Every structure is written in C-alpha cells, then in structure tokens.
Amino acid sequence: MYGTRLRLLSTLTAAVLITAYALAAFTAPLDADQGFSQKIFYVHVPMAIVALCGFVFGGIMAIQHLRTRDPSYDLKSYVAIHLSVVLGVGVLLTGGIWARAAWGVWFEWREPTLVSFLIVFLLYCTYQPLRFSIEDPDRQARYASVFAITAGAFVPLNFLAVRLAQPYIHPRVLNDTGGALPTGMKIPFYLALVGMALLFVTLWKYEMAHKHSRAQLRALRRKLGGEAAGAGRTAAPQVHAP
Amino acid sequence: MSSGAAIAALLRKELLLERRVPQVIPGMALFSVVTYVVFRFGLDRTSVEGSLAAGVLWVTLLFAAMLGANRLYVTDHEEGGFDGFLLAPVDRTTLFVAKALAFGLFLVLVEIVAVPAFAVLLLGPGLGAAEVGRLAAVLALADVGIAVIGTLVGALAIQTRARDLILPLIALPMLVPVIISAAKATAPVLAASGAGGLPGRWIALLCLYDLVFGLLAYAVFDFLLED
Amino acid sequence: MxxxxxxxxxxxxxxxxxxxxxxxxxxxxxxxxxxxxxxxxxxxxxxxxxxxxxxxxxxxxxxxxxxxxxxxxxxxxxxxIGLLTHEPLLYRDLSARDNLRFHARLHGIGLDRIEELLDAVRLPGRADDPLHAYSRGMVQRVAVCRAVLHDPxxxxxxxxxxxxxxxxxxxxxxxxxxxxxxxxxxxxxxxxxxxxxxxxxxxxxxxxxxxxxxxxxxxxxxxxxxxxxxxxxxxxxxxxxxxxxx
Incomplete structure (x- = not known):
C-alpha cells in the first residue's frame, strides 16, 4: 500500500532539507560576484533536476503502462508528471528571481538550461488539458502515456538543441554539473538535491495514497448502495479499487 | 497482404482525396502568403535577410504545417476511415507511414509555392542556384521531422475534444529543436553577404531529431489506434 | 454442416x-x-x-x-469479418468505385469483385459520382458492398x-x-x-x-x-x- 511509512519518510525529508538549507545559509561561502542572492541556487537547481527526473520517470511509467496495460502505471506516471509541473513553476519563479538579482533581468534567453526548461515546461503544461479533453478513460490513459513517452524522449534532445544554439558561453555562475563548485558549496548543494528528491518521493507517495483511498471510499459507498459521487469528467486516472 | 501494398493503397487514397477536394495544400499555401503580408506590416520591413529572413520563413512554414496537421485525420475521424482501416488485415503502423509520407509530400508541395513567394515578396538578397540547393536540403530534413511530429500529434489530437488547440500546444514546443536547427542552418544562406556554408552541426541535429522521433513515433503509433 | x-x-x-x-x-x-x-x-x-x-x-x-x-x-x-454499422465507413468525397477500390487494395483482393458487387446492388451507372451526392439508401448499398467485398x-x-x-x-x-x-x-x-x-x-x-x-x-x-x-x-x-x- 502507498500509505505505509509515510511518517518516517516525511520526517527524513524535513530533516535533510532543513540541514541542507541551514548549511547553505550559514556555512557555505558567499559567491564572490553575487553575494547572498546566489543562495537561491540551492533551491533552484535541485528543484530543476528533480522536476526533469520526474518527467523522465513519468515517461518510463508510461512505457510500463503501454506494455502491461496495468492502469496503476498510468496513475504513477500521472502523479509524477503532475508534481513535476508544479515543481516546474517553482523552478521558473526561482530562476526569474535569481536572474533578476544576478543579471538584472527576469528571464535570460542566453542561459540555455533555463530556456530548455521553459520549453519542456510549456510542453508538459498541455498534459493535463490533453487528458481532460478525452472522455473515454481507457483512451485517455493510453493517449496520455503516448504523450508522456514522446515528451520524455524530447527532454534530452531539447537540451542538446538549445545548448548547441549557444556557441558563446554566457558567464555561467551556475555550474549544474557541480564539478567546479568549491567544497563548501558542494555539500549543501548535494544535500539539497537529496532533500528535494526525497520531497518529490514523499509528495508522490502522499498523492498515490490519496488516490487509492479515494477509490476505496468510492467502492465502499457503492457497496453500501448509495448513489456514490459520480466520477464525472476528470483528467485524473481512475483507479478501480477491489 | 504486404505492408508495402497497404502503404501504397493508403497513400493513393490520401492523394485522391486531396485531388478530389483540394483543401490542405491550397489552404497551407495561401496561409503562408498571407502570413508574409502580416510579417511585412508586423515587422514594418519591406525586405528581410539573414537570421530575420530565416525566422520569418520558418515560423510561417511551421504554422502552415500546424494547419495541415490539423486536417490530416479529419476525414478518417468523421467518416469512419479509422474503423475501415482497422478491419483490414494489415499492420497498423502502415497508417503512420502512409500519413507521414502524405503529409511530407504536402509540405514539399506547399514549399514549392511558399518559398518562391517568400523570395519574391520579402527576401532582400536574391537566391542563386547554390543557395537554392542548400535551402532545399535543409527544407527536406526539416520536413521529415515536421511530418513525423505532425502525424503523431495529429493522431493524438484528433480524438480529443479540443483538437485545434491541443495539436499546436504539443507540436510547437516539440518542434523547437527543428526550428532552432533549420533557422540557424538557413540564416547564412539567406544573408546579404552571400551564401555561407551549411553548418554541419545543425544538419546533424536535424538528422538526429528525424531519426529519434521517427523511430519513437513508429513504435508508439499503434497505441493511438486500438480501443 | x-x-x-x-x-x-x-x-x-x-x-x-x-x-x-x-x-x-x-x-x-x-x-x-x-x-x-x-x-x-x-x-x-x-x-x-x-x-x-x-x-x-x-x-x-x-x-x-x-x-x-x-x-x-x-x-x-x-x-x-464484414462490419456494417450506422456509419458507412466510406469517404464522402470519393466515389463508390474509388472507395471500394481502396478497401479492395487494403484487403488484397482483385478489383473485378467490385464491378460484380456494384452490378448486384444496381449502382454501376452512378459508381463514379462522389458519395455526398448519393441518397442515404444508396450510400447504405455501397456500404453493404464494402462489408462483403472480401467475402467474409x-x-x-x-x-x-x-x-x-x-x-x-x-x-x-x-x-x-x-x-x-x-x-x-x-x-x-x-x-x-x-x-x-x-x-x-x-x-x-x-x-x-x-x-x-x-x-x-x-x-x-x-x-x-x-x-x-x-x-x-x-x-x-x-x-x-x-x-x-x-
């Protein structure tokens, strides 16, 4: 079941995130050029990496869904993509704040990673409307999976294309490979990355548990013979509880 | 029943439909010319060159392609062509191949009108034989990518209730790598300073895109047809 | 049997x-x-x-x-399987003959069968008109031809x-x-x-x-x-x- 050990996981997530940001705020060295505003890097970059991994994970679950026809994979894919889109909003907001502080603009077209992320984010914004505009739940699940697989493959190719389009190197303060980071920055950064990944997993599990208990509730209501709340038209996958 | 014969039969039907009731190709060509006029006033320029010219050309062609992709399955959807096809003892991917070939052919035919119209109406520098050859090479590679994505996303969108909206919302971001490569590759060709060479990396990226999404679309298309 | x-x-x-x-x-x-x-x-x-x-x-x-x-x-x-539904599963802008030819090619069968069927449902005279010019009854007759074209x-x-x-x-x-x-x-x-x-x-x-x-x-x-x-x-x-x- 999805509801088990959520308390432990939540506590762990909170602990890792708090440690990471405490270290980032108090012990990590200040960036020579940007000063304190550079600290947003510890939120922005891990969030972006986790969101992109979430998109790819959604694609992998979608492959599983098409192979096995097991609707629970569709639900996994849906929840992952949904969460990643929400994180994506956070990435673009923090990116904008950082760009404003560092370069005086809200959006920097010469920063290929940010541009790539925007394109990917815009593509995934259509996932929900696509699901919503297909009524038959079977077809909705299948089409969503085809979308998730195609878009998942698009993520790396898009990053390649956008990066190639920047022959001149913009002064890259954020080095997302982490290789050039001073050690004092490295530890809080990786810790924040782990924390963000844990946050994703925790939220994903909460949402899965929520969907399952809702399905069970509906099934129980049906057994009681009451007019259970009709599912209506929805973009979320329907789980059929036993 | 061989797949080749099925693809031939499907392609023949597509072309026959377009010949009997010409809709897609004239519509796309007319749209392209109208868009040039819009750009002329929108940009307030009587002629363009270099990267601006490449941008105008590719945005126009891409948007025209969205119109075409939107029409690609309308008759099949409304007149039961999908069911008729699914009842036949043929591989389902033949429909993808035939549709992509038909759409690719439509794009080429539109470009035969739209690119000369662009050269006459908006392009500052003239086009020599060498430039035309280079432009044609980039157009061909980009058309493959546009045809593959248009055919796949068109099939995805046709079963939705808001297909005119869903199709460009998915296809346009997905085609960003194509427009990056195509615009970068054609900008030197359309520059006033004379033809630059074709930058190899953009050609390579276009080829990679065509290959990856060609194979991917071929693999997932089946799932859009079954019920 | x-x-x-x-x-x-x-x-x-x-x-x-x-x-x-x-x-x-x-x-x-x-x-x-x-x-x-x-x-x-x-x-x-x-x-x-x-x-x-x-x-x-x-x-x-x-x-x-x-x-x-x-x-x-x-x-x-x-x-x-021959399927005949409320929808004829035929392209309205193509003629009866073109529609049946398309299906015959998909099913890999000879084109003479088409003339045989068109004769059987008394349509040969109008077989080259587009279907949108037909009455519903005539479209249904073509649909019958399509359903039995491959002798299912x-x-x-x-x-x-x-x-x-x-x-x-x-x-x-x-x-x-x-x-x-x-x-x-x-x-x-x-x-x-x-x-x-x-x-x-x-x-x-x-x-x-x-x-x-x-x-x-x-x-x-x-x-x-x-x-x-x-x-x-x-x-x-x-x-x-x-x-x-x-």
Whole structure:
C-alpha cells in the first residue's frame, strides 16, 4: 500500500532539507560576484533536476503502462508528471528571481538550461488539458502515456538543441554539473538535491495514497448502495479499487 | 497482404482525396502568403535577410504545417476511415507511414509555392542556384521531422475534444529543436553577404531529431489506434 | 454442416469508465447461424458488435471468434469479418468505385469483385459520382458492398436495413441475408422481423443479458418487453451519462 511509512519518510525529508538549507545559509561561502542572492541556487537547481527526473520517470511509467496495460502505471506516471509541473513553476519563479538579482533581468534567453526548461515546461503544461479533453478513460490513459513517452524522449534532445544554439558561453555562475563548485558549496548543494528528491518521493507517495483511498471510499459507498459521487469528467486516472 | 501494398493503397487514397477536394495544400499555401503580408506590416520591413529572413520563413512554414496537421485525420475521424482501416488485415503502423509520407509530400508541395513567394515578396538578397540547393536540403530534413511530429500529434489530437488547440500546444514546443536547427542552418544562406556554408552541426541535429522521433513515433503509433 | 462454433463468448465484459456497457455476456454461435441482438438504445448492442469486430478489447472474460482468441489473435481474424454499422465507413468525397477500390487494395483482393458487387446492388451507372451526392439508401448499398467485398465468413450487421426501401432491401438480401451462408450477428428493433431471421435471439438491457434462447422458443412479446419499461440502472454508480457512447 502507498500509505505505509509515510511518517518516517516525511520526517527524513524535513530533516535533510532543513540541514541542507541551514548549511547553505550559514556555512557555505558567499559567491564572490553575487553575494547572498546566489543562495537561491540551492533551491533552484535541485528543484530543476528533480522536476526533469520526474518527467523522465513519468515517461518510463508510461512505457510500463503501454506494455502491461496495468492502469496503476498510468496513475504513477500521472502523479509524477503532475508534481513535476508544479515543481516546474517553482523552478521558473526561482530562476526569474535569481536572474533578476544576478543579471538584472527576469528571464535570460542566453542561459540555455533555463530556456530548455521553459520549453519542456510549456510542453508538459498541455498534459493535463490533453487528458481532460478525452472522455473515454481507457483512451485517455493510453493517449496520455503516448504523450508522456514522446515528451520524455524530447527532454534530452531539447537540451542538446538549445545548448548547441549557444556557441558563446554566457558567464555561467551556475555550474549544474557541480564539478567546479568549491567544497563548501558542494555539500549543501548535494544535500539539497537529496532533500528535494526525497520531497518529490514523499509528495508522490502522499498523492498515490490519496488516490487509492479515494477509490476505496468510492467502492465502499457503492457497496453500501448509495448513489456514490459520480466520477464525472476528470483528467485524473481512475483507479478501480477491489 | 504486404505492408508495402497497404502503404501504397493508403497513400493513393490520401492523394485522391486531396485531388478530389483540394483543401490542405491550397489552404497551407495561401496561409503562408498571407502570413508574409502580416510579417511585412508586423515587422514594418519591406525586405528581410539573414537570421530575420530565416525566422520569418520558418515560423510561417511551421504554422502552415500546424494547419495541415490539423486536417490530416479529419476525414478518417468523421467518416469512419479509422474503423475501415482497422478491419483490414494489415499492420497498423502502415497508417503512420502512409500519413507521414502524405503529409511530407504536402509540405514539399506547399514549399514549392511558399518559398518562391517568400523570395519574391520579402527576401532582400536574391537566391542563386547554390543557395537554392542548400535551402532545399535543409527544407527536406526539416520536413521529415515536421511530418513525423505532425502525424503523431495529429493522431493524438484528433480524438480529443479540443483538437485545434491541443495539436499546436504539443507540436510547437516539440518542434523547437527543428526550428532552432533549420533557422540557424538557413540564416547564412539567406544573408546579404552571400551564401555561407551549411553548418554541419545543425544538419546533424536535424538528422538526429528525424531519426529519434521517427523511430519513437513508429513504435508508439499503434497505441493511438486500438480501443 | 459441422457444428463448429464461430463465436464463443464467456463472461465478456466491456466498460466505459465505470459504466458497464456489456456485462458478463456468455454465448456460443455455431457457424452459418444467425444471432439477432435486441435491446433499447444504449443496451450494449453496438458495443458487442465492435468487440466482435476486434475494434474494442474486452475488459474481462474471453472471446473466441472464428477459432481465435480476441484480442491476442485479433490479427488473424481481421479480414474475415464484414462490419456494417450506422456509419458507412466510406469517404464522402470519393466515389463508390474509388472507395471500394481502396478497401479492395487494403484487403488484397482483385478489383473485378467490385464491378460484380456494384452490378448486384444496381449502382454501376452512378459508381463514379462522389458519395455526398448519393441518397442515404444508396450510400447504405455501397456500404453493404464494402462489408462483403472480401467475402467474409462472419458478418456483423447493425440494423442493416434501416435506410433501405423494400426494393433495395431485396437487392442486398443475397449479400447479407440468410441465403449468403455466412455466420451473422445482427441487431434489430423489429421483434417479428428479427425473430424470423434468427437462429438464436439475445436480448440486452443495460448491458446485461435479459434473454438468450433459440429463436423458436421466443415470441415477439418477450422481445417487446425488453423495450417496455425503463432499463434497470447499469451496474455502477450513477455515472451513466447521456451522450456517452452506447
């Protein structure tokens, strides 16, 4: 079941995130050029990496869904993509704040990673409307999976294309490979990355548990013979509880 | 029943439909010319060159392609062509191949009108034989990518209730790598300073895109047809 | 004739979301026989035909059609089924001849069969006009040609005579009637006429089997009763939306 050990996981997530940001705020060295505003890097970059991994994970679950026809994979894919889109909003907001502080603009077209992320984010914004505009739940699940697989493959190719389009190197303060980071920055950064990944997993599990208990509730209501709340038209996958 | 014969039969039907009731190709060509006029006033320029010219050309062609992709399955959807096809003892991917070939052919035919119209109406520098050859090479590679994505996303969108909206919302971001490569590759060709060479990396990226999404679309298309 | 079953269904179920369109249908139809399906609109008749045509996958239960399991072996059954629905499955902007040629090529059969069929339904004179210039009855005649073009052993007919006048119904009789010698599944709203054709009668209500018996044992009144009162609610919560596919 999805509801088990959520308390432990939540506590762990909170602990890792708090440690990471405490270290980032108090012990990590200040960036020579940007000063304190550079600290947003510890939120922005891990969030972006986790969101992109979430998109790819959604694609992998979608492959599983098409192979096995097991609707629970569709639900996994849906929840992952949904969460990643929400994180994506956070990435673009923090990116904008950082760009404003560092370069005086809200959006920097010469920063290929940010541009790539925007394109990917815009593509995934259509996932929900696509699901919503297909009524038959079977077809909705299948089409969503085809979308998730195609878009998942698009993520790396898009990053390649956008990066190639920047022959001149913009002064890259954020080095997302982490290789050039001073050690004092490295530890809080990786810790924040782990924390963000844990946050994703925790939220994903909460949402899965929520969907399952809702399905069970509906099934129980049906057994009681009451007019259970009709599912209506929805973009979320329907789980059929036993 | 061989797949080749099925693809031939499907392609023949597509072309026959377009010949009997010409809709897609004239519509796309007319749209392209109208868009040039819009750009002329929108940009307030009587002629363009270099990267601006490449941008105008590719945005126009891409948007025209969205119109075409939107029409690609309308008759099949409304007149039961999908069911008729699914009842036949043929591989389902033949429909993808035939549709992509038909759409690719439509794009080429539109470009035969739209690119000369662009050269006459908006392009500052003239086009020599060498430039035309280079432009044609980039157009061909980009058309493959546009045809593959248009055919796949068109099939995805046709079963939705808001297909005119869903199709460009998915296809346009997905085609960003194509427009990056195509615009970068054609900008030197359309520059006033004379033809630059074709930058190899953009050609390579276009080829990679065509290959990856060609194979991917071929693999997932089946799932859009079954019920 | 050997009593080989052409259709064997066991517990066949198909849902649309939570609404059960076809609920645990079990029946066997022998080769060369005719099954007539009765039931009000939305009872699951069209769903049944589409499952049999391999266009919809069953969600539960098993279906063997012409000795093959659906959906695992659907590929082997396609091309042996003739489907005639309310939609003609023809392109309106193409002529009858072009439409039939397209289907003949897809099915890999010779083009002479087309002329034979056009003669049989008395359409050769107008076979090169686009279908949108035809009356509904004429379109239906072309659709009959399409359904039997590949000489399928199994015919699935959704109210095949709905748009045909008596003369036209007479014309298509040798192609889709009992005399065609094919196994047939047809839907009907006409108790007396339907029963006259049937070897086996199936009554559906809200997706459930309300009646299944040899045609000789059923009288028209029992069929009429299927339509008499409102159908019982489908097996799920009140999700049966109007406008959903039947």
């Amino acid at each position: 050997a009593a080989t079953p052409a259709i064997e269904l066991a517990g066949l179920t198909r849902r649309y979301g939570e609404r059960v369109a076809l609920d645990e249908l079990t029946l066997t139809l022998e080769e060369g026989r005719t099954l007539v399906v009765f039931g009000p609109n939305g009872a699951g008749k069209t769903t049944l035909l589409r499952v049999l045509a391999t266009l919809l996958r069953p969600h539960a239960g098993t279906a063997r059609i012409l000795g093959r399991d659906i959906p695992q072996e659907s590929w082997a059954v396609r091309g042996k 052993p199994l015919l699935l007919l959704d109210e095949p005579r709905a748009n045909l006048d008596p003369a036209a119904a007479e014309l298509v009789e040798p192609l889709i009637g009992a005399a065609s010698g094919r196994t047939r599944v047809l839907t009907s709203h006409d108790p007396a006429g339907g029963l006259a054709e049937a070897d086996l009668a199936l009554g559906l209500r809200g997706g459930r089997t309300a009646l299944l018996a040899g045609a000789a044992e059923v009288d028209a009144a029992a069929i009429g009763a299927l339509y008499a009162d409102a159908p019982p609610p489908a097996r799920t919560a009140g999700t049966a939306r109007t406008g959903a596919r039947p």
